[in-house]
Every structure is written in C-alpha cells, then in structure tokens.
Amino acid sequence: xxxxxxxxxxxxxxxxxxxxxxxxxxxxxxxxxxxxxxxxxxxxxxxxxxxxxxxxxxxxxxxxxxxxxxxxxxxxxxxxxxxxxxxxxxxxxxxxxxxxxxxxxxxxxxxxxxxxxxxxxxxxxxxxxxxxxxxxxxxxxxxxxxxxxxxxxxxxxxxxxxxxxxxxxxxxxxxxxxxxxxxxxxxxxxxxxxxxxxxxxxxxxxxxxxxxxxxxxxxxxxxxxxxxxxxxxxxxxxxxxxxxxxxxxxxxxxxxxxxxxxxxxxx
Amino acid sequence: xxxxxxxxxxxxxxxxxxxxxxxxxxxxxxxxxxxxxxxxxxxxxxxxxxxxxxxxxxxxxxxxxxxxxxxxxxxxxxxxxxxxxxxxxxxxxxxxxxxxxxxxxxxxxxxxxxxxxxxxxxxxxxxxxxxxxxxxxxxxxxxxxxxxxxxxxxxxxxxxxxxxxxxxxxxxxxxxxxxxxxxxxxxxxxxxxxxxxxxxxxxxxxxxxxxxxxxxxxxxxxxxxxxxxxxxxxxxxxxxxxxxxxxxxxxxxxxxxxxxxxxxxxxxxx
Numbered sequence: 406x407x408x409x410x411x412x413x414x415x416x417x418x419x420x421x422x423x424x425x426x427x428x429x430x431x432x433x434x435x436x437x438x439x440x441x442x443x444x445x446x447x448x449x450x451x452x453x454x455x456x457x458x459x460x461x462x463x464x465x466x467x468x469x470x471x472x473x474x475x476x477x478x479x480x481x482x483x484x485x486x487x488x489x490x491x492x493x494x495x496x497x498x499x500x501x502x503x504x505x506x507x508x509x510x511x512x513x514x515x516x517x518x519x520x521x522x523x524x525x526x527x528x529x530x531x532x533x534x535x536x537x538x539x540x541x542x543x544x545x546x547x548x549x550x551x552x553x554x555x556x557x558x559x560x561x562x563x564x565x566x567x568x569x570x571x572x573x574x575x576x577x578x579x580x581x582x583x584x585x586x587x588x589x590x591x592x593x594x595x596x597x598x599x600x601x602x603x604x605x606x607x608x609x610x611x612x613x614x615x616x617x618x619x620x621x622x623x624x625x626x627x628x629x630x631x632x633x634x635x636x637x638x639x640x641x642x643x644x645x646x647x648x649x650x651x652x653x654x655x656x657x658x659x660x661x662x663x664x665x666x667x668x669x670x671x672x
Numbered sequence: 673x674x675x676x677x678x679x680x681x682x683x684x685x686x687x688x689x690x691x692x693x694x695x696x697x698x699x700x701x702x703x704x705x706x707x708x709x710x711x712x713x714x715x716x717x718x719x720x721x722x723x724x725x726x727x728x729x730x731x732x733x734x735x736x737x738x739x740x741x742x743x744x745x746x747x748x749x750x751x752x753x754x755x756x757x758x759x760x761x762x763x764x765x766x767x768x769x770x771x772x773x774x775x776x777x778x779x780x781x782x783x784x785x786x787x788x789x790x791x792x793x794x795x796x797x798x799x800x801x802x803x804x805x806x807x808x809x810x811x812x813x814x815x816x817x818x819x820x821x822x823x824x825x826x827x828x829x830x831x832x833x834x835x836x837x838x839x840x841x842x843x844x845x846x847x848x849x850x851x852x853x854x855x856x857x858x859x860x861x862x863x864x865x866x867x868x869x870x871x872x873x874x875x876x877x878x879x880x881x882x883x884x885x886x887x888x889x890x891x892x893x894x895x896x897x898x899x900x901x902x903x904x905x906x907x908x909x910x911x912x913x914x915x916x917x918x919x920x921x922x923x924x925x926x927x928x929x930x931x932x933x934x935x936x937x938x939x940x941x942x
Contacts, residue, residue, distance in 0.1 A: 533768075534768070539768070541761070544754075548779070
C-alpha cells in the first residue's frame with residue numbers, strides 16, 4: 406500500500422524539482438542577459454571586436470541565407486501563381502511573394518537559419534572556450550570574459566540578424582520574379598507595379614525589420630547564455646548546442662505570433 | 673636575494689559543498705623563490721592556486737599577497753592584483769581563435785597603451801625567451817603540446833608578473849619538452865626576479881629545479897622542506913611519494929569490504 410504512494414510522491418518531487426530548476430535557469434539567463442548589456446562598453450569602445458565577430462556570424466551565414474531565400478521565393482512564386490491564376494489574378498503574384506516574405510517568411514525563416522548556423526556556432530565556441538579553461542585564463546589575466554568574449558558576439562548577432570533577414574527577403578523576391586516572370590511569363594510591368602503599390606514601407610517593411618531585430622536579440626542572447634552556462638565537458642557543450650537551436654526556434658515562433666498580433670491586428 | 677615575504681597563507685580552510693578540501697594550511701613564500709606544491713591527484717593543490725588567484729573564496733583563514741588579503745579585495749582591486757600575477761594552465765588554455773603572436777600580445781593590448789611596434793618587439797622577445805620566435809604566426813591548433821605550453825608561458829610572463837603560478841606544467845610532456853619547460857621555469861624565475869609556484873606531481877623534474885617543497889595530503893601540509901631534506905625524509909608519506917611506492921600511507925586499494933567476502937569465498941574456505 407505504501408509503495409505506490411511513495412512512487413507517486415517521488416514523481417511529484419521529480420516534477421517539482423524540474424520546474425524549480427527551470428525557473429532558476431530562466432533567472433540565471435535573465436541576469437546574464439542584463440550583465441552582457443551592462444558590460445557592452447568595451448564592445449562599443451573597441452568596435453573592431455564586434456566587426457571581427459560580424460564576419461563569423463554575419464558574413465559566413467550569407468550563403469545559406471541567400472540560397473534559402475532564393476528557393477523560398479521560387480516556391481512562393483510557383484504556389485502563388487498556381488492558386489491566383491484560378492481567379493485570373495496571376496499578376497498579383499508579385500504582391501503575394503513580397504508580402505509573405507517581408508512580413509513573415511523573411512524574418513522568421515532567416516532567424517531559424519541564423520539560429521542553426523550562427524547561434525549553434527556561438528554556443529559551441531563559448532562552451533569550448535570554457536571547457537578548455539580559456540575563459541578562466543582570461544579572468545586570471547584580469548580581463549572580463551563577459552565583456553571581451555560574450556558581448557562582442559552578442560552585438561554582432563544583433564546587428565547581423567536584421568541585415569540577413571533583409572537579404573533573405575530580397576533574394577526571395579528575386580526568386581519569385583525568376584519563376585513567375587521569366588519562366589512562367591507573368592507580365593513584368595504588373596508584377597513590379599502591383600508589388601510597389603501594395604507593399605507599404607511602414608506597415609510591412611518596418612514591421613518586418615522590427616521583428617528581425619527581436620529575433621536577433623533572442624537568438625544571440627540564448628546562444629551566448631547556453632555557451633557560457635554549459636557544463637565544461639564534451640557532452641555538456643553538445644547538449645548546449647542542441648538546446649540553443651531548439652530553444653531559439655521555439656522562441657522565434659512564439660515571439661513571431663506575439664509580434665504579429667501587435668502589429669497586424671485589425672489591418 | 674631579497675627575503676621579503678610575498679605570500680602569506682594563514683590557517684586556510686576551504687570546503688566545496690560538504691567536502692573539506694583544505695584544512696588549516698599555513699605557508700610563507702618569499703620573493704624570488706621557486707616553490708613546488710606536491711601531492712596526489714585531488715589533494716587540493718589546484719584549489720590552493722585558485723585561492724591565491726582569488727578565483728574562489730576561503731571558508732576561513734586568508735591568503736595575503738604583498739600584504740593584501742585576497743578575498744577582501746573588491747573586483748577592481750582584485751583585477752589590479754591579477755595583473756601582477758601570471759598563471760600557466762595545465763594544457764596552456766591558449767585562445768584558439770588568436771595566433772601565437774596575438775595570444776602573447778593579448779594582455780599588452782588589453783592593459784597597456786603601448787604602440788603596436790612596441791608590442792611587436794616585446795612579443796618577439798617573450799617568444800624568443802621560450803624559443804618560439806619563429807612560430808609567432810602559427811595558430812594554437814598547429815602547435816604540439818610542449819610548444820603550446822611554452823607559448824602559454826610566454827603569454828603569462830607578458831607583463832612581467834611578480835608571481836607566477838604553474839598548474840601541472842609537466843603533465844603529458846615528452847622527456848625533452850619536460851626538461852625544456854622545467855629549465856625555462858627556473859631561468860625565468862631568476863631572470864625576472866619573480867616568485868613561482870609549481871603545482872605538480874612530477875617529483876624528479878621539480879625536485880631538481882625548486883628551492884622549497886610543500887607536500888599536501890588530504891588537505892593538510894604533510895611535510896615541507898628543501899629538495900635535499902625531502903629526498904632524505906623518512907616521513908612515510910613523503911617517502912612513498914618521492915619514491916613512487918605503490919602501497920603505504922596512501923593505500924593502493926579503495927576502501928572495500930574484505931576481498932574474500934566480496935568473492936563469496938569465505939564459506940568455501942572455512
């Protein structure tokens with residue numbers, strides 16, 4: 406009679422333990438995020454540090470962003486044309502491609518790709534630096550690793566994310582143009598003019614840009630925290646890298662819903 | 673040689689969670705001395721270095737470096753103190769994203785306003801001292817273990833520290849690299865007039881270069897003295913350690929119940 410009760414209690418204890426652990430971790434992450442902001446002075450004063458990281462997070466992510474953007478745009482063009490031509494409004498395909506990209510797919514898909522390409526790399530690098538005592542060594546040399554290693558990577562990620570999202574959207578529009586205008590033969594003039602008249606700078610482009618800024622902060626904050634918080638072992642670093650990609654992806658999608666609700670409600 | 677005390681450790685205790693690591697350790701180290709701290713794995717040697725560097729706080733007692741109690745310093749004062757300390761980590765801990773040159777230049781760029789041409793000269797001089805001037809453009813991944821240790825040594829003496837700490841500097845080195853590092857530690861200690869502390873379990877190499885030895889076992893100082901004292905010591909622990917005997921005060925077997933009982937042979941043999 407006692408045994409099942411003891412088992413139930415231990416299960417409840419286990420759940421409680423995990424919840425408390427998760428809350429603690431969230432608290433640690435928030436404090437770490439504030440610490441990074443607080444110690445960003447060095448990165449701003451010595452901007453060369455950020456530019457170096459911009460190369461690793463931004464420039465090296467370009468290929469995957471450009472290629473994916475092109476294909477996503479091409480698929481949008483094909484699917485959009487397929488549906489729109491049923492209603493005889495295939496010239497609106499330009500508007501469809503541009504709006505889908507600028508409002509949603511550009512920021513979201515670029516952020517997902519960015520999390521798996523650059524976010525995981527940031528986590529792995531910081532985690533390995535910790536595991537090989539490089540961060541401790543830096544502290545012993547009286548150089549704060551948060552200011553010198555973490556903050557430049559954070560700011561580089563925050564800066565590159567909106568730029569990558571913009572490039573993604575541009576490549577997507579170009580991909581849509583390739584498929585619908587050049588291959589299928591939709592009228593070029595109406596493709597562009599409909600897009601121009603229906604895409605609003607403030608409502609569509611600016612809101613998309615704001616979204617990608619939020620995603621940039623979220624992804625890089627998660628990536629640097631996971632790296633800095635990872636256990637200094639091989640399994641620890643690999644686990645942290647996986648968590649970066651999974652958590653960032655979920656956060657991106659969740660944030661996207663919230664931001665969209667604020668931005669496009671009733672429009 | 674000046675005999676001024678640089679480090680004073682008084683009744684130092686340290687526990688991690690509920691595990692006591694150091695119990696009432698007392699030490700004094702003078703300027704210009706080369707000191708070895710020896711003991712088995714997990715005896716608290718590395719913790720002692722961390723306490724001197726202020727990376728962890730003692731449970732009670734204190735470490736004084738040039739008259740200042742380390743754990744009472746605030747962050748800025750501690751960082752100021754650390755600029756005068758160098759630490760060589762077990763596997764070098766070189767920054768893998770920087771070249772050999774940039775690794776050695778790291779502290780000069782972070783802490784001084786020296787011009788790039790001055791830094792270049794200084795870095796090449798430091799690298800020359802460890803025999804790796806020719807390797808300045810390599811990346812850490814291209815170095816052998818011994819070379820990486822030497823680069824790390826050059827990096828840690830970049831700002832001419834008054835105190836150098838070496839955490840297991842001889843681990844995993846071939847005999848040639850081992851005597852190279854040993855010789856370098858002795859030479860640099862004398863040339864720069866710094867105090868050096870080596871944490872190690874390599875008896876032969878360290879006894880041939882150091883001025884004074886402390887043995888730590890189970891968190892207390894088991895013995896101390898000059899290398900000659902130590903070699904002739906009859907204290908059981910020191911004797912076992914210096915001569916590498918398998919059994920002694922440090923038992924070969926992890927505590928367990930009787931062997932026959934474990935194999936269920938008691939009854940059969942009874």
